[in-house]
Amino acid sequence: MTQDQHTMVALVADRPGVLNRVASLFRRRGFNIDSIAVGHTEQKGVSRMTIVVNGDEATIEQVRKQLDKVIDVIKLSDITESSIVDRELALIKVRSTPETRSEIMQIVDIFRAKIVDVAPDSVIIEVTGDTDKIDSLFNLLHNFGIKEMARSGRLAMTRGSNL
């Protein structure tokens, strides 16, 4: 069966262990998480998890149903098919020399990214965008030598009316 990437948003009760419950569920049932991002929401006591998961149709259905069963999961939406804004933040530390610095800056400009730190032999680049954009930037920077990268995982929100 074909594997598809799904983006789900779970509003969860802000209780100790809730991330553990979700992570434990994915591990135990063998679901593949691509990324998971957690943070506060506009509502007190409610956190928001954006979960990106890969699987065939039957697996994704199980992911949805099993997540919905977790008592601390207040609301679960699979927003893959909706019109959404999705963003990821990445910090990339790239090796740089006086000779390569301007070339790196050009690339950074094209991607509307930012250089947020400069050291004698490296720079840190901050970039926001969808996964593809970050992947392409990463690929372009690869030749210069990447020393470190940190990605936030995907955040997503449906456009217009609420989820």
Place this chain on the structure above:
Amino acid sequence: MKLNGAQIVCESLIREGVEVIFGYPGGVLLPFYDTLLQYPQLRHILVRHEQGAAHAADGYARATGRVGVCLATSGPGATNLVTGIANAQMDSSPVLAITGQVVRPLLGKDGFQEVDITGITLPITKHNYLIMDAGDVARTFKEAFHIATTGRMGTVLVDIPKDVFTDEAEFQYPAKVSLPGYKPVTRGHPAQIRKATELINRSLRPVIIAGRGVTLSRAFDELKELAEKAQVPVITTLLGISCFPENHVLSHGMLGMHGLAHVNMAVSHADLVIAIGMRFDDRATAMVSGFAPQASVIHIDIDPAEIGKNVRVDIPIVGDSKNVLRELCKLIEVNTHMDWLRQLDTWQHEHPSTAIRDGHDLLPQYVISTISDITDGDAVIVTGVGQHQMWSAQHYCYKKPNSLISSGGLGTMGFELPAAVGAKVGRPDEPVWCICGDGGFQMTMQELGTIAQERLAVKVVIINNGYLGMVRQWQDLFYGRRYIATPLSGPDFQKIAEAYGIRALRVTERGEVEPAVRTAMDHDGPFILEFVVEPEENVYPMVPPGASLADIIEPPVRQTLGAMPNFNL
């Protein structure tokens, strides 16, 4: 009213209708036990091992439909509960496990007898809590009982630090729970029910496969009405046994790996499977791709996550069995299915799976069927796991609703004796017969101490075949009869009984079975009957692992084995 945490626990339990706690004390529980003295309406039963407390609470819950409560101290007490918790949760038993925990300042510091029991039980409970404030105790208990008993029932653990027991808080038992993330669906969708009705009306070869969900929702009458009105044969899973009277003409018995031959044939030829409160466990379906190949499937279950998990479903209906069946009964047409029912009878006649060989050998099947006759199918039967469990499923005629208590999902040896303790406490006026394997009995036989101390009139039957019989059977059939780690010696069970002050008899011949069973039945108190049975008797029919229901093997079997594929065990 200001109360301490321990008092709030007791008050909460009383408000939830709890009458019994199966427990075992320890350091962090001292304040709780001391408080329990003030609440004589909460009967405490001291088990001999915390696993026994969890199984007893589970047995109690299964026998009564009410929440079974077990209690253990922190650390080893809590970890000893784990098997029992997993067992209860797998079979959707409404159980509440309460554990003591080290004082709050020591949490996370690996203090004496600290164990992260909420972490450990996270994947084996429906939900769990660590209470960090005495003011949260009442709300937590309210939620715990609500979660354990609604939707798909299950097991909830509440972990309470010692200083939460002693802290004071204002006590008011909440009238309502607020769990925005928990809204079980109990009413079936009318459109789905209509579609199901059409399928049922049109079907020529329907079968009902009823599972534990029918018992949990107490849908006995509704199931009967559906079966009778549409004349649909009723098949059960292991845990579905006794949700439909087995002396009813439409009752056909259990399907699956050790299901009756004609039942598995019926499923394999059916054009419609009406699955009610069952979850298509692999022991019931055998190889999924070969399961009911000609049938459409209607699946009624309270847990949406069970639908489509193992088997493709044509008409899913999420809801409580009782509600859904009631609606279905209103809509379906009266039918006869004469040819189909006759076909089942013919198969049953041609493949008499429950026939017992003549002769003098003391066959375990004969023991069970004699107990069935003498108790008139009216006892509550509790079993362990293994061959004796399958024989108990096949050879006892369960006439009374909810009269088989057995570990299905987890298949926990040693469940039998403590579960029988719970069953007898829950249903003191009914005969409770505990059918044990000699292996399983030796896993938890310390609970004879509980039986003796509480004077519980459990009739304990040990099917002593000198083997871990079910495993030996697989070695016999699939591993060239190379027996390793399955021959099992036992103590002198008569002396064990005597040591506990329990009366006992050993039976070695067929002719002695009936009088011995009568003696045990008539005795006013617990009784141990040891049957020294044919050691190498196998359970048949059997669907070999990796085969489909249609490929059932019946005895005699050894010569046909050569033709079988390499099964993936």
